[in-house]
Amino acid sequence: MASLQTSSSWGFRNAIYWFLLATAAVRAQNSTDNLKYVDQLIGSANGGNVFPGATLPYGMAKAVADVDSGSNQGGFTTEGGRVTGFSSMHDSGTGGSPSLGTFPFFPSLPCAGDDVNRCVFPKVRRALHYKEESVKASPGYFSLALENGIEAEMTTSAHTSLFRFKFPTGGSNGTSPLILLDLTDLSNSRQDNATIELDGDTGRMKGSARFNPSFGVGTWVGYFCADFSSTGGMRDNGIWVNSRADASVKSMKINRGINGGGPLPGGGFVRFTSSPSDGVLARMGISLISVDQACASAEAEIPDFDFAGTHKVAEEAWRAKLSPISIDSTGVETSLVTNFYSGIYRTMVNPQNYTGENPKWTSSEPYFDSFYCLWDSFRSQLPFLTILDPVAVQEMVRSLIDTYDHEGWLPDCRMSTCKGYTQGGSNADVVLADAYVKGLKGGIDWDKGYEAVVKDAEVEPYLWSVEGRGGLDSWKSLGYIPTEDFDYKGFGTVTRSVSRTLEYAYNDFCIAQMADGLGKTADKEKYIDRSGNWKNLFYKDQQSFLFDGTDTGFKGFFQGRYANGTWHTQNPLWCSTIDPDNSRVCSLQNNGQETFESSLWEYGFYVPHDQASLITLYGGPEAFVSRLNYLHDRNITYIGNEPSFLTVYQYHWAGRPALSAERVHFYIPRYFSPTNAGLPGNDDSGAMGSFVAFSMMGIFPTPGTNTYLITPPFFPTITITSPLTNKTATIRAVNFDPTYKNIYIQSASLDGKNYTKSWIGHEFFREGGELLLTLGSQESSWGKGAGDLPPSLGEGGNGTVGKRWEGLGSGMLWG
Ligand SMILES: *[C@@H]1O[C@H](CO)[C@@H](O)[C@H](O)[C@H]1NC(C)=O
Ligand SMILES: *[C@@H]1O[C@H](CO)[C@@H](O)[C@H](O)[C@H]1NC(C)=O
Ligand SMILES: *[C@@H]1O[C@H](CO)[C@@H](O)[C@H](O)[C@H]1NC(C)=O
Ligand SMILES: *[C@@H]1O[C@H](CO)[C@@H](O)[C@H](O)[C@H]1NC(C)=O
Ligand SMILES: *[C@@H]1O[C@H](CO)[C@@H](O)[C@H](O)[C@H]1NC(C)=O
Ligand SMILES: *[C@@H]1O[C@H](CO)[C@@H](O)[C@H](O)[C@H]1NC(C)=O
Ligand SMILES: *[C@@H]1O[C@H](CO)[C@@H](O)[C@H](O)[C@H]1NC(C)=O
Ligand SMILES: *[C@@H]1O[C@H](CO)[C@@H](O)[C@H](O)[C@H]1NC(C)=O
Ligand SMILES: *[C@@H]1O[C@H](CO)[C@@H](O)[C@H](O)[C@H]1NC(C)=O
Numbered sequence: 047m048a049s050l051q052t053s054s055s056w057g058f059r060n061a062i063y064w065f066l067l068a069t070a071a072v073r074a075q076n077s078t079d080n081l082k083y084v085d086q087l088i089g090s091a092n093g094g095n096v097f098p099g100a101t102l103p104y105g106m107a108k109a110v111a112d113v114d115s116g117s118n119q120g121g122f123t124t125e126g127g128r129v130t131g132f133s134s135m136h137d138s139g140t141g142g143s144p145s146l147g148t149f150p151f152f153p154s155l156p157c158a159g160d161d162v163n164r165c166v167f168p169k170v171r172r173a174l175h176y177k178e179e180s181v182k183a184s185p186g187y188f189s190l191a192l193e194n195g196i197e198a199e200m201t202t203s204a205h206t207s208l209f210r211f212k213f214p215t216g217g218s219n220g221t222s223p224l225i226l227l228d229l230t231d232l233s234n235s236r237q238d239n240a241t242i243e244l245d246g247d248t249g250r251m252k253g254s255a256r257f258n259p260s261f262g263v264g265t266w267v268g269y270f271c272a273d274f275s276s277t278g279g280m281r282d283n284g285i286w287v288n289s290r291a292d293a294s295v296k297s298m299k300i301n302r303g304i305n306g307g308g309p310l311p312g313g314g315f316v317r318f319t320s321s322p323s324d325g326v327l328a329r330m331g332i333s334l335i336s337v338d339q340a341c342a343s344a345e346a347e348i349p350d351f352d353f354a355g356t357h358k359v360a361e362e363a364w365r366a367k368l369s370p371i372s373i374d375s376t377g378v379e380t381s382l383v384t385n386f387y388s389g390i391y392r393t394m395v396n397p398q399n400y401t402g403e404n405p406k407w408t409s410s411e412p413y414f415d416s417f418y419c420l421w422d423s424f425r426s427q428l429p430f431l432t433i434l435d436p437v438a439v440q441e442m443v444r445s446l447i448d449t450y451d452h453e454g455w456l457p458d459c460r461m462s463t464c465k466g467y468t469q470g471g472s473n474a475d476v477v478l479a480d481a482y483v484k485g486l487k488g489g490i491d492w493d494k495g496y497e498a499v500v501k502d503a504e505v506e507p508y509l510w511s512v513e514g515r516g517g518l519d520s521w522k523s524l525g526y527i528p529t530e531d532f533d534y535k536g537f538g539t540v541t542r543s544v545s546r547t548l549e550y551a552y553n554d555f556c557i558a559q560m561a562d563g564l565g566k567t568a569d570k571e572k573y574i575d576r577s578g579n580w581k582n583l584f585y586k587d588q589q590s591f592l593f594d595g596t597d598t599g600f601k602g603f604f605q606g607r608y609a610n611g612t613w614h615t616q617n618p619l620w621c622s623t624i625d626p627d628n629s630r631v632c633s634l635q636n637n638g639q640e641t642f643e644s645s646l647w648e649y650g651f652y653v654p655h656d657q658a659s660l661i662t663l664y665g666g667p668e669a670f671v672s673r674l675n676y677l678h679d680r681n682i683t684y685i686g687n688e689p690s691f692l693t694v695y696q697y698h699w700a701g702r703p704a705l706s707a708e709r710v711h712f713y714i715p716r717y718f719s720p721t722n723a724g725l726p727g728n729d730d731s732g733a734m735g736s737f738v739a740f741s742m743m744g745i746f747p748t749p750g751t752n753t754y755l756i757t758p759p760f761f762p763t764i765t766i767t768s769p770l771t772n773k774t775a776t777i778r779a780v781n782f783d784p785t786y787k788n789i790y791i792q793s794a795s796l797d798g799k800n801y802t803k804s805w806i807g808h809e810f811f812r813e814g815g816e817l818l819l820t821l822g823s824q825e826s827s828w829g830k831g832a833g834d835l836p837p838s839l840g841e842g843g844n845g846t847v848g849k850r851w852e853g854l855g856s857g858m859l860w861g
Contacts, residue, residue, distance in 0.1 A: 080368040081364055086188075087124060092724075094139065096395075098120065100360065103438075107206050108135055108207075108398075119139075133149060137416050144260060148332075180197075185365075186359075186360025187200070206330065219321060238302040239256070239300075241297070257462070267334070271331040283315060287311070331347075371764070373764050383761075384720040392732040400413050409452065417466075418466065436488075443490050459512075466512065471552065479560050484808040492560075499553075506518040506533075509536065539634050541636070541642075558573035558574045578659075605646065616646060622683070632644070651692070667702070685717050703755070704826070707757040
């Protein structure tokens with residue numbers, strides 16, 4: 047997603063950044079240690095909002111320095127903010143409010159005059175700049191130095207962070223440094239009655255506080271257990287509130303604040319007798335269940351404050367996660383290899399594995415959180431993990447189904463155990479169908495999963511702003527979501543009638559896919575039928591003029607429609623990248639448009655399941671291609687937001703896979719460069735990362751189906767070994783050219799046999815094989831034949847786009 051706040055990533059929609067690779071002429075070595083190509087700082091500026099700190103794959107503990115710059119949704123940015131603390135929970139790449147950042151530590155030089163009341167406690171006053179050149183981030187590790195000379199390093203296990211603070215030792219600096227713990231979070235959302243309790247002998251601090259989620263409803267409670275270790279020995283400890291502290295007080299329950307200025311500053315502190323050169327270690331155990339569980343996790347996971355050992359375990363965990371994929375990068379710019387592995391890394395930061403930490407219900411199923419949001423991740427992130435880490439996806443799907451089981455609905459967005467806002471359709475339907483058609487099992491209860499997606503399609507929730515779909519009466523009776531719908535059964539923002547109609551249609555197609563595989567023939571027919579509802583919003587006479595009045599020359603667009611059948615009049619270019627009116631609101635606001643975070647122009651391509659019929663509607667393949675070219679060439683679409691992803695590849699359905707390849711190289715690395723400001727928008731929990739990773743591999747998914755579209759990879763060879771079957775899929779490019787002039791597939795073979803289809807099914811990754819792509823510098827006839835186009839539901843119009851739907855009854859695997 048782009049952010050709900052117009053000031054966040056949506057504000058970046060007109061800011062297009064160009065990066066040249068001229069400085070990165072170093073050539074990559076062929077190496078199996080993929081870790082060294084991970085740059086966690088990619089996306090740490092320019093609204094990427096990534097979490098660049100220390101974490102395990104899907105880890106709950108995420109340690110980093112928090113800064114006070116704008117766009118600090120992931121905690122730290124390289125945008126020149128000041129450090130306000132070092133906290134242990136974060137999200138990555140999200141819009142919404144800054145996420146989590148709970149219970150930060152902050153280290154301090156000895157208090158002036160050796161008086162604890164002359165140390166600076168509240169975060170607005172204590173914030174300090176960091177030394178720019180000091181920032182270091184690598185898998186399982188983050189460090190920087192503050193302007194006052196204090197160095198902070200951090201690493202994590204699953205539910206525990208370990209910080210090492212080193213203090214300058216000259217003169218009086220060598221005495222009595224202090225570390226405080228603050229009962230706060232990044233968004234200042236702490237509610238009333240936060241508590242802290244100190245053990246005077248050991249300095250252990252325990253407590254809890256209630257907070258708001260960053261893009262959702264309700265509240266959640268975090269628990270902590272902090273311990274310290276220093277060869278210098280402890281001097282004293284106590285409580286601080288506002289700007290005052292006292293070592294004789296060991297516990298506090300603190301109010302939210304009385305004058306509306308945000309939560310009162312308060313927490314605990316410890317002082318040490320000296321500033322030892324090996325630093326002071328601070329361990330932070332976190333839990334969503336209890337302080338006892340926070341302490342137990344900390345003691346079990348990092349029993350003896352072993353920083354190097356904890357770091358090494360984290361590094362090994364990441365090495366193992368990246369190991370199924372390897373590339374021969376001979377001749378390719380190192381920057382592209384970095385781009386590739388960093389993108390992959392970011393797909394495994396969120397969602398977070400909160401198994402054993404779910405306070406809302408007791409269950410033996412796994413529990414994942416920070417699905418932030420499925421609207422972003424169904425398109426390529428979760429499909430990417432289905433290839434690289436299918437075991438994790440099985441657990442995620444089980445968690446989604448278990449959430450349905452206990453909360454009544456599949457989530458569309460979820461963070462810190464709260465329901466997040468729905469942006470369009472019920473896109474968990476796509477996630478489940480995608481896992482289903484790709485054959486994931488692993489203990490998934492598919493009957494219950496099917497029950498859950500059918501509920502999305504049939505039953506309207508009271509609050510469809512956070513689950514399910516709205517307007518289902520209209521959907522069933524009229525076959526579209528009307529503009530200004532009359533809906534008295536459930537509630538949500540009554541806008542986005544066009545994008546919701548398109549998403550619901552696609553969601554219903556995905557349900558049909560599952561119905562087919564589960565042998566529910568009547569359901570299959572019903573949902574296939576409803577998946578055609580997108581046609582009801584096609585207004586054939588709709589024209590489109592640029593903002594200077596020039597006719598784009600294209601006629602026929604999706605348009606909003608009232609319940610009485612009369613067409614609405616949204617300009618097809620409103621909310622596009624070239625919309626000059628930056629005050630127009632295009633997100634979840636009550637006065638938003640009929641399209642979410644994008645234009646009628648871009649949603650004009652959003653029929654992932656029936657490109658053949660769409661091509662016919664637009665006048666055939668040639669007309670379709672020129673419309674798609676116009677979308678990209680005129681900057682109407684913006685690659686920094688997820689609805690654009692599939693448009694890069696839709697040329698495949700028009701028999702022009704060569705043009706998809708050209709578009710991929712137009713966007714990568716121009717809009718995705720391995721620099722701090724190198725992402726075009728919010729990374730959205732790794733959505734952007736997965737777009738880069740898939741594109742560079744030369745395949746792209748159409749989620750909810752078994753189809754991957756083929757383009758030439760960015761490397762001579764890519765091999766992926768399925769963690770489920772141990773079988774290896776190899777994509778090899780013949781005539782590979784690292785300057786990317788040969789980006790046109792001339793011919794292909796699969797396991798030695800000629801292969802003319804422009805797409806391949808998931809069995810390639812599950813069963814292994816070798817896909818050999820012979821490249822050249824000109825478009826060829828490969829992938830153009832009527833039988834070679836990717837699957838699509840409808841009949842093609844003029845014989846060039848033939849029927850690809852081989853009959854749902856023959857099993858859910860297309861092709
Ligand atoms: C303490 O450290 C700070 C930051 O490095 C330095 O500016 C200051 O001079 C030091 N004080 C003494 C007494 O050495
Ligand atoms: C704080 O505690 C008081 C007294 O127990 C209680 O009435 C109030 O509801 C609590 N507030 C919150 C936000 O937990
Ligand atoms: C480079 O990588 C490829 C593919 O993994 C492998 O076959 C080849 O042996 C490697 N070459 C070197 C020199 O390491
Ligand atoms: C999630 O956490 C549970 C409990 O620690 C663990 O058993 C499981 O393997 C984890 N799953 C993944 C995908 O890491
Ligand atoms: C249909 O409803 C719209 C919105 O209320 C209204 O503007 C329009 O005049 C109506 N059309 C007809 C034919 O009644
Ligand atoms: C049919 O396909 C051909 C070949 O791509 C194209 O030239 C022609 O414009 C199409 N005609 C129609 C009516 O779509
Ligand atoms: C599209 O945006 C790019 C980058 O800002 C710019 O160079 C190009 O001229 C734009 N194209 C059009 C047609 O405005
Ligand atoms: C895959 O290989 C690993 C390591 O050799 C082995 O433990 C595992 O059982 C294998 N799995 C399958 C499905 O063959
Ligand atoms: C396979 O492809 C090669 C190279 O494009 C071509 O020469 C050959 O005729 C093809 N064979 C068949 C059976 O189509």
